[in-house]
Amino acid sequence: MAFESLTGKLQDIFKKLRGKGKLSEKDVKEAMKEVKIALLEADVNFKVVKEFINNVTEKSLGQEVMESLTPAQHVIKIVNDELTALMGSKESKINFSDKPPTVIMMVGLQGSGKTTTSGKLANYLKSKGKSPVLVACDIYRPAAIKQLQVVGSSINVPVFSMGDKTSPVDIAKTSIDFAKNNNYNVVIIDTAGRLHVDEELMDELKNIKDAVNPDEILLVVDAMTGQDVVNVAESFNEKLDIDGVILTKLDGDTRGGAALSVKAVTHKPIKFIASGEKFTDIEVFHPDRMASRILGMGDVLSLIEKAQAQIDEKKALELQKKILEQQFSFDDFLEQLQGLKNMGPIDQLFSMIPGVNMSKLKGINVSDKDIKRIEAIIQSMTKEERQNPSIINGSRKKRIAAGSGTSIQQVNSLLKQFEQTKKMMKQFTDMGKNMKIGKRKMPFFK
Amino acid sequence: MLNFFKKIKKDNEIIEKEDKKGLYQRLKDGLARTRDNFTAKIDDILSLGRKVDDELFEELEEILILADVGVSTTEKIIDNLKEKAKEQKVKDAEKIKELLAEEIYDIMEAKETSLKITPPTLILIVGVNGVGKTTTIGKLANKFKREGKRVLLVAADTFRAAAIDQLDVWAGRNNCEIIRHEEGSDPASVLFDGIKAAKSRNVDVILCDTAGRLHNKKNLMEELKKIYRVAQREFNEGNIETFLVLDATTGQNAIQQAKIFKEATDVTGIILTKLDGTAKGGIVISIKSELDIPVRFIGVGEGIDDFQEFDSEKFVKALFE
Numbered sequence: 001m002a003f004e005s006l007t008g009k010l011q012d013i014f015k016k017l018r019g020k021g022k023l024s025e026k027d028v029k030e031a032m033k034e035v036k037i038a039l040l041e042a043d044v045n046f047k048v049v050k051e052f053i054n055n056v057t058e059k060s061l062g063q064e065v066m067e068s069l070t071p072a073q074h075v076i077k078i079v080n081d082e083l084t085a086l087m088g089s090k091e092s093k094i095n096f097s098d099k100p101p102t103v104i105m106m107v108g109l110q111g112s113g114k115t116t117t118s119g120k121l122a123n124y125l126k127s128k129g130k131s132p133v134l135v136a137c138d139i140y141r142p143a144a145i146k147q148l149q150v151v152g153s154s155i156n157v158p159v160f161s162m163g164d165k166t167s168p169v170d171i172a173k174t175s176i177d178f179a180k181n182n183n184y185n186v187v188i189i190d191t192a193g194r195l196h197v198d199e200e201l202m203d204e205l206k207n208i209k210d211a212v213n214p215d216e217i218l219l220v221v222d223a224m225t226g227q228d229v230v231n232v233a234e235s236f237n238e239k240l241d242i243d244g245v246i247l248t249k250l251d252g253d254t255r256g257g258a259a260l261s262v263k264a265v266t267h268k269p270i271k272f273i274a275s276g277e278k279f280t281d282i283e284v285f286h287p288d289r290m291a292s293r294i295l296g297m298g299d300v301l302s303l304i305e306k307a308q309a310q311i312d313e314k315k316a317l318e319l320q321k322k323i324l325e326q327q328f329s330f331d332d333f334l335e336q337l338q339g340l341k342n343m344g345p346i347d348q349l350f351s352m353i354p355g356v357n358m359s360k361l362k363g364i365n366v367s368d369k370d371i372k373r374i375e376a377i378i379q380s381m382t383k384e385e386r387q388n389p390s391i392i393n394g395s396r397k398k399r400i401a402a403g404s405g406t407s408i409q410q411v412n413s414l415l416k417q418f419e420q421t422k423k424m425m426k427q428f429t430d431m432g433k434n435m436k437i438g439k440r441k442m443p444f445f446k
Numbered sequence: 447m448l449n450f451f452k453k454i455k456k457d458n459e460i461i462e463k464e465d466k467k468g469l470y471q472r473l474k475d476g477l478a479r480t481r482d483n484f485t486a487k488i489d490d491i492l493s494l495g496r497k498v499d500d501e502l503f504e505e506l507e508e509i510l511i512l513a514d515v516g517v518s519t520t521e522k523i524i525d526n527l528k529e530k531a532k533e534q535k536v537k538d539a540e541k542i543k544e545l546l547a548e549e550i551y552d553i554m555e556a557k558e559t560s561l562k563i564t565p566p567t568l569i570l571i572v573g574v575n576g577v578g579k580t581t582t583i584g585k586l587a588n589k590f591k592r593e594g595k596r597v598l599l600v601a602a603d604t605f606r607a608a609a610i611d612q613l614d615v616w617a618g619r620n621n622c623e624i625i626r627h628e629e630g631s632d633p634a635s636v637l638f639d640g641i642k643a644a645k646s647r648n649v650d651v652i653l654c655d656t657a658g659r660l661h662n663k664k665n666l667m668e669e670l671k672k673i674y675r676v677a678q679r680e681f682n683e684g685n686i687e688t689f690l691v692l693d694a695t696t697g698q699n700a701i702q703q704a705k706i707f708k709e710a711t712d713v714t715g716i717i718l719t720k721l722d723g724t725a726k727g728g729i730v731i732s733i734k735s736e737l738d739i740p741v742r743f744i745g746v747g748e749g750i751d752d753f754q755e756f757d758s759e760k761f762v763k764a765l766f767e
């Protein structure tokens with residue numbers, strides 16, 4: 001998941017800082033220099049970094065902080081607050097028009113993921129009870145229209161197209177009437193990718209905007225973009241006065257500095273983040289949660305929401321009881337695995353757990369294939385073994401390995417992983433409980 | 447110059463666009479924005495008869511970082527620059543610019559051999575999503591066709607919607623053969639068939655498209671390894687080149703991409719695309735310095751002629767002119 005290595009770096013820096021009782025000005029400046037490098041390596045824009053560092057340093061060197069008993073924690077808190085401020089503090093929603101259809105226009109550079117993201121957004125809105133229609137306005141790239149049509153048919157959303165001989169402005173205009181006549185209440189216009197310095201094509205976007213008067217213009221930005229993201233975002237914003245940003249490809253190992261920079265220069269919110277190959281892999285962006293994820297404080301809220309979407313409440317309560325009483329068995333584990341598979345890529349879930357430093361979790365690289373293997377191993381166990389794994393001895397392991405087509409080593413490693421998971425889940429549930437009664441313990445401030 | 451950047455609307459025009467300007471000129475134009483941004487700032491700093499002091503180096507450092515060169519490579523460059531300046535007792539800020547160009551040139555030229563495509567060659571095109579792999583293949587196919595080579599395209603991106611059709615359009619435009627299967631079929635088997643067909647048809651260059659994949663997706667990288675294994679096994683009598691396509695706007699993540707793709711498929715070269723925006727492409731310097739992977743081609747525009755063999759001398763020269 002994105003941000004993990006920035007998280008790791010910041011955690012290391014803060015650990016050093018915490019090791020000190022009193023902080024000197026030199027200590028703070030030293031730490032800030034390291035924070036600066038960490039942010040730059042994460043592709044946060046240089047100017048943004050500079051301003052950020054100046055703000056934090058100035059506040060950190062204030063009397064109140066330096067004279068407090070725990071100056072290090074104060075500094076960390078300042079970093080957290082500033083980071084959250086940098087990303088905006090509240091999530092922002094899509095503006096729906098009072099008079100349907102709501103028109104959403106997707107713009108961006110080539111290859112940022114507009115077409116795929118249009119599909120994901122349509123799918124998301126559909127799940128929220130809207131009836132969207134996708135409009136194919138990319139008449140330049142070969143087979144772009146076909147791509148949108150394939151996307152549309154796989155999520156069961158209609159695609160409006162007039163081929164590649166009509167001007168995008170006319171296509172967009174006609175699509176609005178089409179939506180009105182056919183009772184679609186959201187129109188998502190997929191435009192062609194273009195460079196922000198290409199005046200002619202930028203004018204075309206302006207013309208589309210003027211013709212259909214969209215309720216939302218969303219700039220699609222690749223999370224892996226480097227320093228240049230600032231120029232791109234600024235140009236699109238100047239020309240079109242965008243309403244928000246969708247950040248894509250966040251499932252890479254990019255450190256995602258683009259997320260921080262875009263908001264800082266355009267003052268326009270990041271509305272969605274997209275990560276993953278499936279059409280369900282899009283979620284509303286929560287800046288505060290993201291800040292805490294970056295700082296290694298986890299994102300329990302998102303994790304809980306994801307779980308809620310998959311697990312029904314009664315079952316969850318049962319499970320929680322089992323975990324607390326340490327009665328969690330392989331049967332439950334198997335059931336969880338199925339649920340987990342539906343929640344999204346596992347490494348993403350891990351990154352939401354507080355205190356989990358992804359860069360130190362390299363060993364736990366779980367792919368869907370691994371899950372299948374685990375399922376096979378569990379299914380080769382007897383009922384008794386699943387309930388009470390401690391009885392699994394050498395000869396049982398041999399049988400399980402043979403039955404599942406795996407090796408004894410693999411069975412062993414699963415048993416070990418199971419114990420770890422059990423512990424982790426307990427930790428996690430305890431934390432969830434604390435949170436409910438308002439005692440959220442941040443591992444970060446330990 | 448603006449004219450040059452205007453979007454060419456019709457497909458045919460892209461193909462028929464004449465080779466009016468020399469290669470060097472076109473490269474220079476394409477890099478104009480890069481250069482404007484980059485050297486204009488350097489000129490700003492160096493012009494006013496400034497003293498050579500720490501502040502100057504700090505500002506140069508900023509510029510390199512803003513060009514996506516990356517913290518560690520930037521530090522390396524600046525350290526060398528400082529040393530040289532001290533050795534040669536440079537007092538003139540103008541001379542620093544020369545030394546900086548030299549420094550970057552040295553990195554780009556280190557252990558550099560020029561690219562030779564001798565038939566039969568299989569070129570595997572790999573990269574993350576959205577960097578321009580399929581378009582690059584279209585442009586490469588055009589280049590090899592013009593050189594009189596027989597080209598076969600292999601549509602091994604069986605994942606993305608309409609990727610096969612997109613490649614098919616390029617095959618039509620360049621009038622070259624294409625081997626394609628159904629969407630969703632095994633990409634390695636498409637390549638297998640492609641190699642078989644290429645052998646029986648005496649093809650000079652096979653260009654194999656692959657699906658975009660993020661380098662941290664283990665299963666997708668395994669799939670790519672399998673494709674590479676098939677290439678090695680079935681094409682052992684020919685040359686295999688693996689080109690990693692990188693988007694010039696990519697930041698420090700590009701290093702990680704290059705590292706992991708190299709592990710999976712022994713990447714022999716980099717194709718840097720979309721260098722005609724304001725992106726400064728400094729990441730190339732980083733990749734060469736840290737991983738020693740040469741840049742083979744660059745894309746500096748939409749037209750088919752805006753695709754060039756990379757030449758470090760011209761690159762640095764155009765950057766600093």
